[in-house]
Amino acid sequence: MTILITGGRGKIARAVAAGLVSAGRDVRIASRSPEDLPGAVGWDFGDPSSLAAAIDGITQVFLYAEPSTAGVFATAADAAGVRQVVLLSSMSSQADNEDAAGDPHAETEALVGRGSYATTYLQPGAFMSNAIFWSHSIRAVGQVRLPYLEAEEAPIHEQDIADVAVRVLLDGPGGEHDGRGYPLTGPESMTRRSQLAQVAEITGASFEAVDLSADEARVEMGAAMRRPAQLEALLSYWSSRVGSPHPIEPAVEKLTGHSGRTFRTWLADHPGVFA
Ligand SMILES: NC(=O)c1ccc[n+]([C@@H]2O[C@H](COP(=O)([O-])OP(=O)(O)OC[C@H]3O[C@@H](n4cnc5c(N)ncnc54)[C@H](OP(=O)(O)O)[C@@H]3O)[C@@H](O)[C@H]2O)c1
Known part of the structure; x- marks a missing residue:
């Protein structure tokens, strides 16, 4: 199917598609x-007939x-008899995150979860x-301008997110993944300053890391956010992570059988990015 x-x-x-094809499954992009x-087929949320055609x-x-x-998606998926949905969500949706209220990913999970199909939420x-x-x-x-350069993250490689998605889709509905949210991280906690240091070391890129104040970040990053509250939630989250190593979630290793890829690997996998 x-x-x-x-x-x-x-x-x-793209990585999910490649993984499914190499496992012998047919995909429609x-x-x-x-x-x-x-x-690829068209997927225009403003035109429900495009969803109906794509999901037929x-x-x-x-x-x-x-x-x-x-x-709109849930309605189309129910009408088409879809049995399993794997949603690319975010760790920000987690219930134990005090900023989850009003988080767009938490809202999306709730809306997608209304369908009658099995749902799994990937929460990187x-x-x-x-x-x-x-x-x-x-x-x-010649600069990277970020707030809270000392905040700890455990960044994840897109291939690891895709590998988890492929595992869940190959296992299919009706099993352990139904109704589950999987928080996903990479294998190591790193400050953003240390990630930038690796960028410089591995790629040879020369730049200045500028530690923005929260107010400077509001001015420089606000326009890129879907909602003003999203930036405030992020600032508060990053502030809470200064001096606090990020927990490493077990799901990538448990579901894929391999450890999460390191940031060094990501840089090696994307040689053109800083060229
Ligand atoms: N960046 C992070 O650190 C991070 C962390 C956790 C979660 N997330 C979440 O992960 C998701 C993907 O983020 P990304 O930055 O990697 O993806 P992206 O490059 O912005 O988008 C990935 C693809 O999703 C489709 N897409 C984007 N916006 C869409 C929209 N409004 N409606 C329908 N399809 C849309 C596009 O595909 P087509 O144009 O081909 O349709 C796009 O190529 C986002 O929801 C983001 O909030 C990001």
Whole structure:
């Protein structure tokens, strides 16, 4: 049976598709810009008929959604008889996170969870691929400008998120993954300053790491956030992680059988990013 993968142009979706194909499964790739991906189908939340067409005959979905689109998806998936949805969510949605109230990922999980299919929520913390944004900043101004450089994160490689998604989809609905949220981290806690030091060491990139105050971050990062409250939640979270090593979650190793990839590996896997 064919598995639908939404957010087709994304790094995680591409890795999920490759993993499923190499396991012998058929996939259908959906994208908001299908013209950029040979063989992809359209996926336009403003046009429910595109969702109905993309999801026709599908029983499993790897989903990228947000609060404004999750309900539309759930309706289309129920109508199509979908049996399993693996949602790319975020660690910020976790119930024991005091900032979860009002978090868009928590809201998306709740909306997607209303469907009659089995649902699994992948809840990664910081992505190693955030380093791509740093590379843009290095090229533009020779600096990486971030608040709380001493905050500890356990960033995760997109391939590890994809490997977990593939495991859950290959196992299918009706088992241990139904209704579960899997917090996902990389294998080591690192400050952002130490991640930047590895960038410089491994890639040879030359730049200044600028530790922004919270107010400076509000000005510089606010526009990129879906909601102002999201930035406030992030600032409060990063502040709480200064001097506090990030817990390493066991799910990547438990579900994939391999340890999470290190940030050094991510840098080696993406030689062009800082070239
Ligand atoms: N960056 C982090 O540290 C981090 C940590 C935890 C969770 N997350 C979450 O992980 C998700 C992916 O983040 P990302 O930055 O890697 O992905 P991204 O590159 O922004 O997007 C990945 C793909 O998802 C699809 N997409 C993006 N916005 C969409 C929208 N509004 N509606 C439907 N599809 C959309 C796009 O595919 P098409 O254009 O092909 O449709 C895009 O290529 C986000 O929800 C983010 O909040 C990020």
